[in-house]
Amino acid sequence: MSTPATTPGATPAIADDKVTLTVDGMSVTVPKGTLVIRAAEQVGVQVPRFCDHPLLAPVGACRQCLVEVPDGGNGRPIPKPQASCTLTCAEGMVVETQVSNPVAEKAQRGVMELLLINHPLDCPVCDKGGECPLQNQAMSSGQGESRFAAQGGVKRTFEKPIPISPQILLDRERCIVCQRCTRFAAEIPGDPGIALIERGARQQIGTATDAPFDSYFSGNVVQICPVGALTSADYRFRARPFDLVSSPSIAEHDACGAAIRVDHRRGKVVRRLSGNDPEVNEEWISDKDRYAFRYQRPAARLQHPLVRDAETGELRAASWPEAFTVAARGLAAAKAAGGVGVLTGGRLTGEDAYAYSKFARVVLGTNDIDFRARPHSAEEAQFLASTVALSNDVQYADLDRAASVVLLGLEPEDEAGTLFLRLRKAVRANGLRVVAVAPFASRGLLKLGGQLVQAAPGEEAGAIAMLEGIGADTVLLVGERLASSPGALSAATALAATTGARLAWVPRRAGDRGAVETGCLPNLLPGGRPVEEPTARIDLGAAWGVEHLPAGIGRDGDAILAAAAAGELAGLVIGGVAAEDLADPAHALAAIDAAGFVVSLELTETSVTRLADVVLPVAPVTEKAGMFVTWEGRPRTFAKIFDVPGSMPDLRVLAGIADEMGTTLGFATTDGARAEMEQVGPWDGERPAAPSEKPAPARKVLKTKLALATWKQLVGHGSLVEEGSVLLETQRPAVARITAETHEMLRGATEVTLTGDRGQVTLPVEVADLPEGVVWVPANAWPGGVLATLAGPGASVSVKGVQR
Amino acid sequence: MSSPITPVLTANWGTDRSWTLDAYTRQGGYQALAKALTKSPDEVVAAVKDSGLRGRGGAGFPTGMKWGFLPPYDEANPTPRYLVVNADESEPGTCKDIPLMMASPHTLVEGVIISSYAIRAKQAFIYVRGEVLHVIRRLRAAVAEAYAAGHLGPDSPAGVDLIVHAGAGAYICGEETALLDSLEGRRGQPRLRPPFPAVAGLYARPTVINNVESIASVPAIIGKGADWFASLGTEKSKGFVIYSLSGHVTRPGQYEAPLGITLRELLDLAGGVRHGHQLKFWTPGGSSTPILTDQHLDVPLDYEAVGAAGSMLGTRALQVFDETTCVVRAVLRWSEFYKHESCGKCTPCREGTWWLVQVLTRLENGQGNAADLDQLLDQCENIAGRSFCALGDGATSPVVSSIQHFRDEYLAHLEHGGCPFDAAASTAWAPRQEVHA
């Protein structure tokens, strides 16, 4: 198989660091420092609990988990019942839970009664009903009658649910102030926008006036709320948990491979939750992973193939056989007329990417293939071939062991949510030092306690070369943005080589790494085989049973479009590419328009499908099995959730076209593709040389023309985020960040109008610690985004102040 | 017979401008500091240990032992450690620290410097409740004088800095870990222990937290000697303390005496229960200590004897109530206090006090039935010892002890269909009346 296997790092043995205690008469040996509540779990005793959460610091607030301790390990009893969620196991300790001790049982019953006196007991209308720890434990540890109610007790009331953000609603009457949500917000993402407010019986979860809970990870608080106090606008009143079917899957929105749980009913996804994978995302996912799934709805998608009618010139519905035939005929003609280029985007599963890679080489006879639907460079292709393909030097767990992590052109909070949380965990638990080469200290960097090494866009190479204190215990994490900074990737690989630091590439998209491994690049064949290496081609040709594979490095994405525009390429196969993501969207659309014959494999109608000659609908992740490869190189397979007749993965569609063209792809199923990938295996020959591109000459700093720095924020406009969705309402406000000097020059303007070669935009101003003459704007904060509506990467924009 | 009154801390309260450095120094102030500085810090700690001084804030933990829990001081690699004085006097009935700081703030400041020297803290804090404006003025003025006189500051012999920090209204901040959170600018909610403050207290550094009266006693211990101090009081409850008499007493106020004096003796000094009335119930050490009755007039007011009588010495806040007082009304009001002051962190205290108030309100209004009393006791059992900190325990003390001693009075409310007492008869201005039989 072309993806490297995971080798979990060795954990040092801690065998003699153990204690043995007795829980309900059963002896159990646990690592020192283990909490009694966990030791009890090990002997099968579930002590009821609410505030306890294994990934949050103990708080001991709800008191539901009280146990008796007849011997604290020192021969003496602890006089009062103890919260087992805060009590550390000691050698020789004797613990008695509700199972064996009437005092513990009464204490728990008493706490449960108190938890319920002010609870509205509105389970029949509560979203949590059916999966509610309070409901469940009230059944197991509570009593049927309410003495409080019998006495005519008056319950505490609050205004019914109040929004704490556009997405999250809070019902304070249901809340038991266990602080799971506030502890999560403060400890895990570092977004303490919710806090305990008020005191005593009026204590509640709250936000500040006019400051909603602002976190990319806000949905996790709904998932860990042990009662129905926190609900999401997205899921509220939509379903009953017991009507839902749950399927495990992998999140498709970034290259982190977060484990998710997809809850569905009658063929429709109703909600998504975090899965539990201690090696990857633990129990947390980003709001994008949680809430961006409506793009999968059949109604939002292409329903059937389309072909361009020869007479009217319009796209019309077609049957699959007709579409295959038209596509095959057109591609064959284009292949003969000058060749066909293949653009695959970054969202494909590994198997689908492999199919495109093989389709290009075997069916179209070309190396003109590129998955990079974004600004890219030849230097990057060289870097991916030399340094990224087949590598798995860095795993999540390595972040816990590293002394420092250097982020190079990477904004983890925006581009790789799980990675961000794992970095924050390592910072908090192990004192990991984080350094970022970036234009300014972002909110994410501040939350990592990180140090900024300031670099203007395009000048990262110089900053990287100057980094100090890098050693074998350093991990360099390289983001996709470096591709548009000449010499930066060369500098990064050189730094790793000279210092012994480990390096990993962290792309933004779920399919990016798999596309590298499967050779969706002009210089790379599947399994990390260099195109230019004759033995690699012979090796692969043998495995594929073909005599001849195209030699010579093909065109990259930009070159493919340029060639199409120039008429040098006669056809294009485009799989899941949005024009707005490309370096020059307008130029790209013009090129696609100019291309003689275009086949588009897509989920939904886009500006690309509208220009295509054949449009072939493909299955979303829920309707196919597949694999994403994480930035670490960890394969993450997932199964098909819905069996939808006629819904085909890209590889099946490509196989159909190949068949019509009189060749064969060799497989028509995901399993078949995966088996062949295993068989092809990784290249064991020499790696191509790392790039050694020179840095660009220093830019001229101008007063009114500012260098544009930009990246996509986690929540923003894009193909997989529904316009008008609640998720989109939670995106961070779009601002233009400028230096204090620029701000002064603009006489303290509150807004600025930026004008680039592609349009202009007016945004509120925020002063930031940017390099002189640089402006930062979010790349995806409005439909179309920066590349389509303002300027190209690294371009200059002019700035004008607006006083409001 | 000589008077049991032994003015030490209170000795200078009546002197002219007693709060000034000048007055304090004229009366021998800061001589104990000079003496302490001739000793090693460890010798000062040993003296406090030998004196038998126990914490005066209520719990009665030996002060020297508390100091001894600090990790050993690393001369080569000194890291910050802190002394924090708990001046958040808020326990109902407790009113000794406030007059001390008002009349003689320098006693406390001198105690702070000696104690900081002993535990090798370079930074000390006095966390004083915010609702005592003039006390805060006096403390700040005293600290400023002490700086000017060279007793405080990095260049002073002990090298101690002292900040007077005003709280903002929260009884729970008298709980030492809640106080630390509050002093760190957080909500004053108690912390998990371990780690204990001696290991990880303020700013996660080793920290000693002591009550005002405890620290104020240190100069006397150093000045007059641990043996002198230990010779006062009883075997296990050594030294002198301030007893605060309030309520239906002829001359309420502060009475400083060795530990072990009885309420009967104190009432004798204070002119007895107000004229024409008899003692009904009293708290030995604030509202969190179970109430006692006229059966307990001869209980020695030390840690052990009051404990044996079913209560706690607490802060020696002797709130005295005569027979005009409705015990149910008193207990309801205390319960309302605990409900108001519950920090909200844990379920038993937050929800339990909410419920207690409702049940007691009904009982005071003569609603409910006798079974409610047993249920009240059961509710208290579900709160006491189940809460995160002692506030929950304290909330149940008046309820449980009042039912124990005055069950019939609760029942009388039910029979009477309301409170049988005349609240006006309890007021300070109630006309003197003959005792009804």
Added chain:
Amino acid sequence: MSINATTYAELQEIAGRYPQARSGLLPMLHLVQSVEGRVTPEGINACAEILGLTAAEVSGVATFYTMYKRKPVGEHHVGVCTNTLCAVMGGDQIFAELKEHLQVGNDETTADGKVTLEHVECNAACDYAPVVMVNWEFFDNQTPASAKQLVDDLRAGREVTASRGAKICSWREAERVLAGYDDGRADEGPSAGDASLAGLKTLEGK
């Protein structure tokens, strides 16, 4: 209202007094009250900004402590202790008569903006029960009549002196003292009241 540069600088100064800036939050909020007459969202935001906290975190602190007020406080804050001992000794009656006299409920301000009336918990002056606090200064051994006279004097702007304390300033001025800004009045008032000296007095003449 917004926090002006002088106040902002003072807030920063308070934060700078402590080994860790956040320790300054309680006095900073006292200062906010002294300037704004209550804890305003603007004050919360300024504190949050200076201390690197979220506004939610500062709100959590501001709403925890009873001395911080969400509603504007009058020129003077009058607190009547109604904890058990003071209540029994007459605090309940004083509070009831003051409400009637001032025509306000608990935690409400008179129409002229002069007096905010509130019942307070034990203020550590039990030996002077019943106790009334004006801007957190002690008025000992009150009666309904003396308390009404007290609030009348306050409303009329007459000079009023605490039983054990200074001449009464305004609530806002008191809050400024709590924030750590001295008003030079420490030397006003007596060392102690009679009850504080009760034990000592038993020795007189012996």
